[in-house]
Amino acid sequence: MIKKSFIFLLLVATANAGAHCPTAFKLENICMMLDQNVIFVYDQKEKHSGPYKDFKESSFESIKSNGRPLKFSKIARGVYRIESAQPLKTVDIEMMNAKKKIPLKLTID
Numbered sequence: 001m002i003k004k005s006f007i008f009l010l011l012v013a014t015a016n017a018g019a020h021c022p023t024a025f026k027l028e029n030i031c032m033m034l035d036q037n038v039i040f041v042y043d044q045k046e047k048h049s050g051p052y053k054d055f056k057e058s059s060f061e062s063i064k065s066n067g068r069p070l071k072f073s074k075i076a077r078g079v080y081r082i083e084s085a086q087p088l089k090t091v092d093i094e095m096m097n098a099k100k101k102i103p104l105k106l107t108i109d
Contacts, residue, residue, distance in 0.1 A: 030055070034108045037088050041078040052078025058097040065091050 030053065031042045043053045054077050063070045063082055070091070071083040082088060093104040 032093075032104075032106055034088060034091060034106050037082040037084050038075075039072075039080040039082065039091075039106070041080075052076065054078050058095050058102075061094040061096050061101065063091050063093050 033040045033042070041053050041055065060072065060080065063072050065084065065088050070088075072080050073083075075081045082091065088108075090105065090107045093106055095102045095104060
């Protein structure tokens with residue numbers, strides 16, 4: 001009886017161990033939304049009502065609109081404010097990930 005219980009517990013523990021991927025091994029998948037000159041960063045698996053997520057392996061290098069650079073600052077976890085006098089519809093973002101620059105275009109409809 002003890003042997004059967006031990007085997008059962010071992011199987012259950014092994015199955016649960018693979019249920020959650022360690023953060024270090026997850027790919028960095030995110031959705032970004034631009035609203036009121038603010039970029040909100042979400043995990044793709046979460047609904048777009050928060051919580052906001054910080055980048056783990058990536059960072060913003062520059063943000064531009066119509067070819068002109070914009071100042072930006074991180075104001076909270078996963079929230080970046082872009083300094084602009086007018087509301088932005090499109091921004092070009094240059095991100096750094098694993099020492100590679102990745103160009104992104106973020107638009108709002």
